Each structure stands twice: as structure tokens, then as C-alpha cells.
Amino acid sequence: MLRGPWARALAVFALALALRVAFLRVVPQPAAGQLDLYAEDSVHYVAVAQGLLAGHGYSFWGGPPDAYVSPGYPVFLAAVFHLFPASPLGAVRLAQAVLGAATAALAAGWVGLLAGVLVALYPPFIWSTGSILTEVLFLFLLMAYLALHARLLAAPRGSAPRWVAAGAGVMAGLAILTRPEAAALPLVIGALVYLRRRLATGLGTLLLAAAVVNLPWWIRNLVVLHRLILFATQAANPLLGGLLPGGAQVQAPPGSSPYAFALAMVWAQLHTDPRAFLLWMTIGHWGAALSQPYAGGTLNGGFLQGLAAYQQLFCWVGAAGLVFAAIFRPRLRVAVLAAAVFMVLLSVFIPSPRYAYPLMAMLAIGAGALLSGLLSLTRAASG
Numbered sequence: 001m002l003r004g005p006w007a008r009a010l011a012v013f014a015l016a017l018a019l020r021v022a023f024l025r026v027v028p029q030p031a032a033g034q035l036d037l038y039a040e041d042s043v044h045y046v047a048v049a050q051g052l053l054a055g056h057g058y059s060f061w062g063g064p065p066d067a068y069v070s071p072g073y074p075v076f077l078a079a080v081f082h083l084f085p086a087s088p089l090g091a092v093r094l095a096q097a098v099l100g101a102a103t104a105a106l107a108a109g110w111v112g113l114l115a116g117v118l119v120a121l122y123p124p125f126i127w128s129t130g131s132i133l134t135e136v137l138f139l140f141l142l143m144a145y146l147a148l149h150a151r152l153l154a155a156p157r158g159s160a161p162r163w164v165a166a167g168a169g170v171m172a173g174l175a176i177l178t179r180p181e182a183a184a185l186p187l188v189i190g191a192l193v194y195l196r197r198r199l200a201t202g203l204g205t206l207l208l209a210a211a212v213v214n215l216p217w218w219i220r221n222l223v224v225l226h227r228l229i230l231f232a233t234q235a236a237n238p239l240l241g242g243l244l245p246g247g248a249q250v251q252a253p254p255g256s257s258p259y260a261f262a263l264a265m266v267w268a269q270l271h272t273d274p275r276a277f278l279l280w281m282t283i284g285h286w287g288a289a290l291s292q293p294y295a296g297g298t299l300n301g302g303f304l305q306g307l308a309a310y311q312q313l314f315c316w317v318g319a320a321g322l323v324f325a326a327i328f329r330p331r332l333r334v335a336v337l338a339a340a341v342f343m344v345l346l347s348v349f350i351p352s353p354r355y356a357y358p359l360m361a362m363l364a365i366g367a368g369a370l371l372s373g374l375l376s377l378t379r380a381a382s383g
Contacts, residue, residue, distance in 0.1 A: 169209025
């Protein structure tokens with residue numbers, strides 16, 4: 001009979017899967033010809049996957065080969081389309097229901113029952129199951145990487161099996177191929193661990209495994225595009241979109257480097273009104289991204305408007321929980337560092353609830369840790 005972390009992980013998996021499958025059955029999901037009504041990127045992701053299966057190469061825009069987006073999600077779509085050609089989008093959504101349930105189970109096994117239940121129940125995590133976007137796949141890979149890295153760091157020096165570091169690296173590499181912001185995590189976590197312990201436990205194996213996973217993408221870009229592209233070429237767009245209050249769109253002049261143009265804009269804003277600019281890039285960005293829950297990139301049953309108050313309470317409790325975890329739960333400090341990295345990224349890129357999606361999982365971990373800690377104190381006091 002299963003006990004401990006395995007038992008609670010299995011229970012949370014069953015709960016999360018039932019909720020996601022019920023959502024897909026109750027709320028009508030857009031067909032392939034309707035995807036542009038909900039998220040334009042979905043249309044392109046489907047087209048890329050179909051192009052890969054037809055042997056047309058990798059192109060986000062349907063023309064010459066490009067590296068506009070990283071290949072993780074399109075390859076995932078292509079694999080599911082190949083295996084289930086009769087109902088490809090339905091199969092993708094069911095696969096994402098399983099991945100979402102597995103994400104909640106990972107949180108339960110790593111942090112505790114309450115954290116897993118919060119991930120299972122958080123509404124945007126449920127309704128994003130129906131979207132044809134990167135979020136569900138990325139969050140699963142992210143959670144798997146963080147749980148393995150936390151296990152690696154919790155073990156006494158040299159005692160963790162090498163597969164733990166290698167597995168963490170593979171999950172990190174796949175997460176990077178799905179959404180490049182994951183690349184900052186092993187570097188930041190490894191650097192801070194090194195500064196504290198003078199030994200970044202297993203970091204070399206972890207980084208090597210992540211690099212091996214990404215190597216085919218790098219080689220493809222060198223061979224096909226004749227330049228090294230580590231991640232994707234579209235990263236400048238969300239950067240430019242977050243520089244002006246309200247997320248006003250900014251376009252770099254034709255022929256200029258969008259990154260150089262963004263740096264020039266930052267320099268100009270700092271010289272014009274540094275206080276207002278810094279407030280917008282921090283508090284303004286965080287407020288815009290976190291005040292509303294992510295709509296999920298698809299139909300959500302009309303629940304979004306009623307969830308603003310819940311969203312803000314969730315964020316505050318989660319933030320308090322991450323502070324609690326940083327002090328009293330050493331094995332959760334990886335999640336705290338991940339949350340800090342995502343907060344920094346939110347202050348740089350477009351302040352959209354979609355960009356806050358992975359941060360909400362870290363806040364769920366913090367909230368679960370805090371609530372379980374309070375329950376333990378209550379039981380100890382009453383006992």
C-alpha cells in the first residue's frame with residue numbers, strides 16, 4: 001500500500017485529472033479553425049507542428065526556416081498529432097490534462113498535500129488545459145526540474161545519485177526548449193549555492209545534461225540559419241512591449257537591432273524621469289501582471305471576472321508563504337529563488353497575467369507551505 005509522499009501525490013493526481021477532464025467536457029473548446037479567436041500564437045503552433053509532420057521544416061511564420069520561437073511546444077504538438085491523427089487537438093488537451101495533474105502531484109510529493117491541492121484547484125491551471133499554448137507543458141517541466149534540483153541540494157555532499165542531477169538537467173533543458181526564461185534558473189540557483197557552500201553540488205552534471213538536450217537546436221540553427229541562436233529570436237518583442245506604461249507596443253526601426261533599441265529606450269527613460277520609470281518597471285509591472293488571473297488562452301466558462309479578489313489573496317498568502325519557506329523550509333528555497341527570478345522577469349517583459357503563470361505555481365507552493373506550517377502549530381498547541 002502506498003504511503004507518505006507517493007500516496008498524497010497519487011491522490012492529488014486523481015483530483016487534478018478529474019477536474020481537468022471535467023472542464024474539457026463541460027466547457028466547449030475551440031476547433032482548429034477557431035483558435036485565432038483566443039490566441040493567435042495557437043494558430044502558428046499548430047501550423048508549425050503540421051509543417052514538421054509534412055517535412056516542410058521549422059518555420060513559425062510559414063515561410064523560410066526561422067528560430068522565432070523555441071521548438072519544445074511545436075515538437076510536442078507534432079508528436080501528439082502523429083500519434084492521434086483522428087482527433088489531434090482533443091488528444092493534445094487530454095495530454096495536457098495529464099501533464100497538469102502530474103504537475104500538481106509533483107507539488108504534493110515535494111512540498112505537501114496542501115501545495116498539491118492548491119496547484120490542482122487554481123482555476124487558470126485548470127482552464128489552460130484547453131489552450132494550445134506553452135503554459136501547461138512548461139509548468140510540468142519546470143516543476144519536475146525544481147523538485148529534482150531541490151532533492152539534489154537537500155542530500156549531503158556527494159551522496160545524491162548522479163541520475164538526480166542528470167534528471168534535473170534534462171528537465172531544465174526541456175523547459176528551456178519550451179520557454180527560454182527557464183535558462184536563468186539553474187544558473188542563479190547554482191551561483192547562489194556556490195557562494196554559500198563553495199560547492200555547487202551536481203551543477204556540472206546538471207548543466208551538461210541541459211546543454212545536451214539543447215544541442216540539436218543549436219546545431220540546427222548553425223546549419224540552417226548560419227548563426228548560433230541559443231533560445232529564440234522573438235524575445236525582444238515582449239521586452240519592448242513592457243517599457244512603456246500600459247504595455248504600449250513599441251517597434252524597433254527597420255534594420256536596427258531590437259535589443260539595442262530597447263537599451264536605448266531604457267537609457268532615455270532613466271534620464272527623463274527615472275523614478276516614474278523604475279516604479280513602472282517594478283510595482284507597475286507586478287501589479288498589472290498579478291492583479292488578474294490568467295484567462296488560459298481559451299474559453300474558461302466566464303469565471304474570470306469573479307476571481308480578481310481571490311487572485312490577490314492568493315498572491316499575498318503565497319508571498320508570505322515563500323518568506324516562511326525561505327526561513328523555515330530549506331528544501332523549498334529552490335522554489336523561493338525561482339519565484340524571485342520570475343519576479344525579475346516580470347519587471348522586464350510585458351506585464352501580462354500570462355507571463356505570471358509559472359510564478360503562480362511558486363506562490364501556490366508558498367501558500368501550501370505556510371498553511372501546513374500553521375496547521376502543525378495549531379495541532380501542537382492543542383495537543
